[in-house]
Amino acid sequence: MNFFRKLLFPLAVLYGFVTSVRNFLYDKGILKSYSFDLPVIAVGNLSVGGTGKTPQIEYLIRLLSDRYKVATLSRGYKRKSKGFVLADAGADAAVLGDEPFQFHQKFPNIQVAVDANRVNGITQLLSQNEKPDVILLDDAFQHRKVKAGFYIMLTAYGDLYCDDLILPAGNLRESRTGVKRADVIIVTKCPPQLTLIQQNEIRSRLQLKQHQQLFFTFIAYEESVSSEEKSMPVKEIATVDKILLAGIAKPDSFFAYLQAAQDATMTFPDHHDFTQLDIEKIKEKAKNKIIITTEKDYVRLKGKLRKEQLFYLPIKTSFLSHQEDFDKSILDYVGTSTGNR
Structure with missing residues (x-):
């Protein structure tokens, strides 16, 4: 202490x-x-x-x-919406929060809901035509x-x-x-x-x-990093100049898995809401290098950086x-x- x-x-x-x-x-x-x-x-x-x-x-x-039939219910930390929200085709990280949106993207066949009031959230899920x-x-x-x-x-x-x-x-x-x-x-x-x-x-x-x-x-950690368009083996990018970016609580192991001597890192707070100024700083530091981030950060950065430049590293427990x-x-x-x- x-x-x-x-x-x-x-x-x-x-x-x-x-x-x-x-x-x-x-x-x-x-x-x-x-x-x-x-x-x-x-x-x-x-x-x-x-x-x-x-x-x-x-x-x-x-x-x-x-x-x-599985449903997840989260608070939706740092989302910009209020109350109960059930993910649909128009949902994004701003509406759901980064982690629920990640669930929604990876598992389209489950129900993903957010509500700070978990009692109300469960009640709302059970009122749906398709009950979990x-x-x-x-x-x-x-x-x-x-x-x-x-x-x-x-x-x-x-x-x-x-x-x-x-x-x-x-x-x-x-x-x-x-x-x-x-x-x-x-x-x-x-x-x-x-x-x-x-x-x-x-x-x-x-x-x-x-x-x-x-x-x-x-x-x-997966053996490949992925973008919206393709995947690349981690072994192939080991010697490629890149930027490693993380906005998670404890990013050390993420960096250690990917980082080579020449690679630069950028660290942001957990659940960080990337502003336009942040994006400009990332672009300035990355230039034309590829950017590899975490799954959780990827859902908040997607659409803000060039899709051919932005990759993420999938993980499993x-x-x-x-x-x-x-x-x-x-x-x-x-x-x-x-x-x-």
């Missing part, structure tokens, strides 16, 4: 007290939570940003969408008004919640005791070579409850082991909940 954050520790105590009281009121039923008559899976984290929620949601979409069989709540671990049937909590390998403090002294949105709501805990962004001994050391530090399952995943156990837990929950409706 740096010196500045040490000074903020009294505020962290106050913030922790407020969030603990809120959770207590929900746990005791004094504040009302709403349940729904379909399987609802909430994916989130205790900390702010950078745990890999988007690729985890995409993993669940791939797992479930061949069997069930299962709803995935994005970044909803602290959204206690909805009582999901299954909770997946993510924690990044390099920033485990057990080593962190509450905001603003640390990055936790609530006390570490909030982890008790999780059915599954996933340690994300692990080194692919993480050993079983190292995994067991982390398991010991996390002190899981008896009912909780623990999994370890890593970010798998991959399990170090026991993927079939994770899949079975999800499919069993959804299948049982759907069958009992």
Whole structure:
């Protein structure tokens, strides 16, 4: 903890007290939570940003969408619209937010909705002629008004919640005791070579409850970058002069995967809304070089830079082991909940 954050520790105590009281009121039923008559899976984290929620949601979409009618519901962070919005052919990142728009583009056969009021969002989805069989709540671990049937909590390998403090002294949105709501805990962004001994050391530090399952995943980068028009193997562009651009919480691994000695990088805040001035700066730095960005940034930059110049690097979440156990837990929950409706 740096010196500045040490000074903020009294505020962290106050913030922790407020969030603990809120959770207590929900746990005791004094504040009302709403349940729904379909399987609802909430994916989130205790900390702010950078745990890999988007690729985890995409993993669940791939797992479930061949069997069930899937809907995702997000807040739609930094979108310019208000209220409930269900993605259609005219939707874009400004209307939905970058991550929901990414879902909409990659998975056109699912329903993608945004609403800061998750209770209203689910109610609206269930009022559609084409009702979903299962709803995935994005970044909803602290959204206690909805009582999901299954909770997946993510924690990044390099920033485990057990080593962190509450905001603003640390990055936790609530006390570490909030982890008790999780059915599954996933340690994300692990080194692919993480050993079983190292995994067991982390398991010991996390002190899981008896009912909780623990999994370890890593970010798998595709072997090609893609544009609106074509794909190029990463090996082929290794020696090509390029600009690497990222507006995500923790871009180091993205840069490390692609960067050669001659490559320049540009970093922007997470969920950055690229202004015309930003675009001009990018163009000035890139000249005629290709620009490679993240999937999330690509949906906000598309149409603002030349399509033959702008590429993105697709990613997926991959399990170090026991993927079939994770899949079975999800499919069993959804299948049982759907069958009992």
